[in-house]
Amino acid sequence: MAMKLGFIGLGIMGRPMALNLRRAGHALWVHGRRPVTMEVLVEAGAQACRSVADVAVNAEIIFIMVSDTPDVENIVLGETGLIHRLRAGQVIVDMSTISPASTRRLAQELETRGVEMLDAPVSGGEIGAINANLSIMVGGRETTFQRVKPLFDVLGKNVVHVGDHGAGQVAKACNQIVAALTIEAVSEALTFARRNGVDAARVRAALMGGFAGSKILEVHGQRMLDNDFKPGFKVKLHQKDLRIVIEDAHRLGIGLPGAALVAQHLNALMGSGDGELDSSAIVKVIERMSGTR
Amino acid sequence: MAMKLGFIGLGIMGRPMALNLRRAGHALWVHGRRPVTMEVLVEAGAQACRSVADVAVNAEIIFIMVSDTPDVENIVLGETGLIHRLRAGQVIVDMSTISPASTRRLAQELETRGVEMLDAPVSGGEIGAINANLSIMVGGRETTFQRVKPLFDVLGKNVVHVGDHGAGQVAKACNQIVAALTIEAVSEALTFARRNGVDAARVRAALMGGFAGSKILEVHGQRMLDNDFKPGFKVKLHQKDLRIVIEDAHRLGIGLPGAALVAQHLNALMGSGDGELDSSAIVKVIERMSGTR
Numbered sequence: 001m002a003m004k005l006g007f008i009g010l011g012i013m014g015r016p017m018a019l020n021l022r023r024a025g026h027a028l029w030v031h032g033r034r035p036v037t038m039e040v041l042v043e044a045g046a047q048a049c050r051s052v053a054d055v056a057v058n059a060e061i062i063f064i065m066v067s068d069t070p071d072v073e074n075i076v077l078g079e080t081g082l083i084h085r086l087r088a089g090q091v092i093v094d095m096s097t098i099s100p101a102s103t104r105r106l107a108q109e110l111e112t113r114g115v116e117m118l119d120a121p122v123s124g125g126e127i128g129a130i131n132a133n134l135s136i137m138v139g140g141r142e143t144t145f146q147r148v149k150p151l152f153d154v155l156g157k158n159v160v161h162v163g164d165h166g167a168g169q170v171a172k173a174c175n176q177i178v179a180a181l182t183i184e185a186v187s188e189a190l191t192f193a194r195r196n197g198v199d200a201a202r203v204r205a206a207l208m209g210g211f212a213g214s215k216i217l218e219v220h221g222q223r224m225l226d227n228d229f230k231p232g233f234k235v236k237l238h239q240k241d242l243r244i245v246i247e248d249a250h251r252l253g254i255g256l257p258g259a260a261l262v263a264q265h266l267n268a269l270m271g272s273g274d275g276e277l278d279s280s281a282i283v284k285v286i287e288r289m290s291g292t293r
Numbered sequence: 294m295a296m297k298l299g300f301i302g303l304g305i306m307g308r309p310m311a312l313n314l315r316r317a318g319h320a321l322w323v324h325g326r327r328p329v330t331m332e333v334l335v336e337a338g339a340q341a342c343r344s345v346a347d348v349a350v351n352a353e354i355i356f357i358m359v360s361d362t363p364d365v366e367n368i369v370l371g372e373t374g375l376i377h378r379l380r381a382g383q384v385i386v387d388m389s390t391i392s393p394a395s396t397r398r399l400a401q402e403l404e405t406r407g408v409e410m411l412d413a414p415v416s417g418g419e420i421g422a423i424n425a426n427l428s429i430m431v432g433g434r435e436t437t438f439q440r441v442k443p444l445f446d447v448l449g450k451n452v453v454h455v456g457d458h459g460a461g462q463v464a465k466a467c468n469q470i471v472a473a474l475t476i477e478a479v480s481e482a483l484t485f486a487r488r489n490g491v492d493a494a495r496v497r498a499a500l501m502g503g504f505a506g507s508k509i510l511e512v513h514g515q516r517m518l519d520n521d522f523k524p525g526f527k528v529k530l531h532q533k534d535l536r537i538v539i540e541d542a543h544r545l546g547i548g549l550p551g552a553a554l555v556a557q558h559l560n561a562l563m564g565s566g567d568g569e570l571d572s573s574a575i576v577k578v579i580e581r582m583s584g585t586r
Binding site: 100123124135137158160161162163166167170171173174175177178179180181182184185186188189190191192193195196197198199202203205206207209210211212213214215216217219233245248249252253254255256257258259261262286289290 | 430482486488490491499538579582583
C-alpha cells in the first residue's frame with residue numbers, strides 16, 4: 001500500500017535509501033541541505049522541499065539520515081524544526097547514528113505532541129544502502145515498529161527490534177565498539193607478524209575459519225595487506241561513533257578501557273590527516289607507533 | 294605408509310592427538326610425566342616409555358605437546374633430554390604454544406645434530422584434538438613440512454605452512470591476540486548494552502552477520518549471555534599465551550597497546566581465582582570494574 005513518506009538528509013547514505021523507498025512505489029517528499037542532492041530524487045518522482053517543515057506538512061512517516069546528534073536535534077526541535085508542524089499520528093524514524101540519551105529525550109518531547117519516534121541506525125555502509133541489505137537496529141514501541149517494518153524491509157535485510165526508545169542506538173554503539181576493537185585486534189596481529197619477519201597474508205589465511213575468524217579479519221584484514229584504505233567506513237565517522245560511546249559511558253559510569261584505547265587511535269588518525277580513510281587505517285597507528293623498519 | 298612416531302606430553306590435548314596418530318596405523322612410542330596418562334594409549338597398542346630418551350631411540354618423528362617454553366626446552370635440551378639420543382634425519386615436531394625466539398634457538402641447536410624441527414602450534418581446543426579438526430600453523434623448512442604433512446592431516450583440517458622456523462608460533466601468537474581482543478570487544482559491548490538497560494541477547498542477534506560478526510561473538514558471546522564459563526580454553530592458558538606475545542613485543546620493540554590491556558584483564562582473572570574458567574570470563578572483569586548494579 002503506497003504511503004506518504006518524507007526523507008531528510010540526502011548524503012552518501014540517505015540518497016540511495018530514499019531512492020529505494022521511492023522505487024517501492026511510495027509518495028516521497030525530500031529535503032537536503034544542498035539542493036543538488038535532491039535532483040536525482042526529483043527525477044525519480046519525489047517532491048523537493050525547501051524546508052523540513054514542508055516535509056512535515058506532507059508526509060505521514062518521516063525518515064531522518066544525518067551525521068550527528070546536534071543535526072537531528074536541530075531538524076526536530078530547532079527554530080524551523082519539524083516539531084512546529086507535526087500532527088498527532090505522524091512517525092519520525094531517525095536512522096542517523098546519534099546519542100542514545102538524546103534519542104530518549106527527543107522521543108519524550110515528540111510523544112507530548114502525539115508523535116511516535118523510532119531510532120533505527122544502520123550498519124552496512126554505502127553499498128548496503130544501495131543494495132538494500134543494511135542491518136537495521138530499531139528502538140521504540142512495538143506497534144510503531146510494526147507500522148514501519150514494511151519500509152525497513154525495503155531498505156535492509158537484518159531488521160531487529162532491540163527494545164524501547166534508544167535501544168537501537170545502544171545496539172549500534174555496541175556494533176561500533178566491536179568493529180573498532182576487532183580492527184585494533186587485526187592491526188596488532190598483522191603488525192606483530194610483519195615485525196617478526198613473517199608473511200602477514202599467510203597468517204591471515206591461517207587464522208580465517210578458526211576462533212580468530214571474523215568479517216573484519218576477512219575484509220579489513222585484506223585492506224591492511226593491500227595497503228588500500230579507500231572507504232568503506234571513514235575514520236571520521238568511526239571517531240564520531242566512539243565519541244558517542246565514550247560520552248554515554250561517562251554519563252552512566254561504565255568503564256570501557258578497550259573502546260577508550262581505540263578511540264585514541266582514531267583521534268591519532270584525525271591528527272595525521274587520515275580522517276577520510278577507511279577505519280582499517282588503525283593499522284597505520286600501530287605501525288607508526290613503533291617507527292619505520 | 295606406517296611410520297615410527299613418538300609423542301611426548303599426554304595432557305588434555307596430547308592424549309587425543311596421539312590416539313589419532315595411533316589409530317591411523319603408525320607405530321607409536323609415548324611418554325607422559327604421569328604414567329596413568331599412558332594407559333589408554335598402551336591399550337590402543339602404543340609403547341609406554343619411561344623417559345623421553347627412550348622415545349628418541351625408537352621414533353623417527355617425535356611430537357611434543359606440553360604447556361610452556363621451559364617444558365619444551367627441558368624435553369629437548371635438558372640433562373636427560375632428547376638431544377643426547379637424537380640421530381641425524383630424525384624430526385622434532387613441537388605442537389606446544391611457546392616463544393617464537395626460543396623456537397628459533399631450539400631449531401638451530403637441533404640442526405647442528407642434523408635433526409630438523411617444525412613448530413606447529415594448534416588452535417581448536419580439546420574438541421578439535423578429539424575430532425581431528427585442529428587448525429595447525431607450521432614453521433620450518435618446506436621439505437620437512439612435506440614429510441610431516443600426512444601426519445598433520447591426521448590431526449587437523451586447516452594446515453598452513455606459514456614460513457621458516459618460528460613462523461608457526463608467530464601465527465599462533467597472532468591468533469591469541471585477535472581472540473583475546475575480540476573477547477574484550479564483545480565483553481565491553483554486551484556490558485554497555487546491559488548497563489543501558491538493553492537486552493544483550495537482542496544486541497548480539499542484531500550484530501551477527503554484519504561487520505561486527507565473528508566466531509567469538511557467536512560462541513563466546515553466547516557463553517557470556519548464559520553466564521556459563523566452563524572451558525573451552527582456560528584463562529590461565531590464554532594468560533600464558535599473551536605473556537609470550539608481550540615478551541616477544543618487548544624483545545623486538547613492538548607497541549601492542551590492545552594486547553597489553555587484555556593481558557592485564559587476564560591477570561585480573563588469575564587474581565580473582567578464575568584461572569580455570571573459559572577466557573570469555575573477561576566479561577567478568579569488565580562487569581566488576583564498574584561495580585554491581
